[in-house]
C-alpha cells in the first residue's frame with residue numbers, strides 16, 4: 001500500500017525534476033507511513049534529508065497528494081537501513097564501481113540534464129570560455145589548473161560546469177567527478193566538523209579526478225571553509241587533478257578572499273564570459289524556440305519577434321529564456337500566434353524593466369567618456385566635428401537601444417527638434433557601412449551599454 005503510493009509519487013517526481021535529480025535525491029527515500037496528515041519519510045543520510053527538505057519538500061507533498069494520499073506535512077528520519085539496494089545500485093552505476101562511489105552522489109550536486117554542450121549556444125562573448133570548458137571535458141594531460149570561469153549572473157557559468165561534468169562522466173565513467181556549489185562545499189564541511197567525519201570528508205575530496213566548485217565567491221569571508229578549500233585545492237593540484245571553478249568576478253576582485261587563494265586561483269586559465277551581444281541572444285532564442293516548438297506543437301511565431309526580444313532584453317540569458325517560455329505558455333493557452341502584439345502584452349513587465357535599465361543619460365555619459373569629451377558639450381550646441389559626430393552616435397544609440405520617441409530624445413539632447421535627431425540617426429547608419437572605425441566604435445559602445 002505504502003509502496004504503491006510511493007512508487008506512483010516517485011514516478012511523478014521523476015517527470016517533474018528530471019532523471020538525475022531523481023536518482024540522486026528521491027530514489028534513496030522511502031515512505032514508511034502516514035499518520036493523520038503527516039507522511040514519514042526515511043533517508044539514508046542527514047545530508048540527503050536536509051537537501052530534500054530544502055529543495056523538494058513541496059514537490060514531494062504535491063506528488064503524494066496527487067497519488068491519492070492526504071498529506072499536509074512531511075517528517076524525515078535518517079535511517080541506515082533505508083539505503084535501499086536499488087538506489088545504491090543505480091548510484092554506483094552512475095559513477096562506476098569504486099569504494100567511494102556510494103558516498104559521491106551524496107557529495108556531488110545533481111546535474112541538470114539540459115545543461116549540455118549541445119545545448120550551449122556559442123558566440124563571441126562566450127567562445128573562449130566554451131573552448132576551455134570543452135578542452136577540460138575532453139581530458140588528457142591537465143594543461144591549465146584551475147580553469148577559472150567568471151562572469152555576471154545568468155551568462156552560462158553553471159551551464160558550462162554541468163556540461164563539463166556530464167561530458168567527463170560520459171567519456172570516462174570510471175573517473176570520479178565532483179561538482180558542487182561553494183555553498184554546498186561549506187555545508188558539507190561544517191557538517192563533517194559537527195559529525196566528526198572530517199577525515200572522510202578530506203578523503204572524498206582528495207581522491208576525485210575532477211573537482212568543480214561553482215560560485216566560489218560564496219566562501220569569501222568564511223575563514224575555516226577557505227582554509228579547507230585551500231588545502232583540498234593544493235592536494236588535488238599536486239596530484240595533477242583537474243579543478244574547475246566559477247565565480248561572479250575575477251579572482252583578484254573577490255573581497256575577503258585570502259591572498260594566497262586568490263593567487264592560487266589565478267595560476268591556471270582565467271576566462272570570463274562577457275555580457276551577451278545581440279547575435280548571441282538571437283542565437284540562443286532561436287535554439288530555445290526550436291526546443292519549445294517541439295514541446296508546444298502547432299504554435300507559430302511571427303518573423304521579427306525573436307529579433308525584437310534579442311534587441312530589447314539584454315540583461316541576461318535567464319531572463320531571456322524566461323520571457324520566451326512565458327510567451328509560448330501564454331500563446332498556447334490562448335491559442336494564438338506569437339506576434340508583436342501578443343509579445344508586448346505578455347511581456348510588458350519584463351520589457352519595462354529592461355527599459356528602465358538603460359537611460360538616454362547613461363548612453364550620453366558613456367559616449368562622452370568614450371570620445372573623451374565633456375557631457376555638457378555632447379548635449380550642447382558646439383558644431384565642431386569632434387563633438388558633433390559623437391553627439392550623433394549618442395542619438396543613434398538612444399534611438400536603437402531605448403524605446404524613447406524622437407521628440408523625447410530631442411528634449412534630452414538640449415531641446416533639439418525631432419528632425420535633427422532623425423538626421424543624426426540616419427547619418428550614423430550611412431557612415432557605419434563605409435567607416436569601419438566608426439562602426440567599431442558603435443559596436444563597442446553598444447556592448448558596453450548592454451553589459
Ligand code: ADP
Pocket residue numbers: 115119120121122126151152153154155156157158159160284317318321
Ligand atoms: P550563471 O551560472 O552564469 O548565472 P547559468 O549557467 O545558470 O548562468 O545560465 C542561466 C540560464 O541561461 C540557463 O538556463 C542556461 O541554460 C542559459 N544559458 C546561458 N548561456 C547560454 C548559452 N550560451 N546557450 C544556451 N543557454 C544558455
Ligand code: MG
Pocket residue numbers: 157158159214215
Ligand atoms: Mg550559476
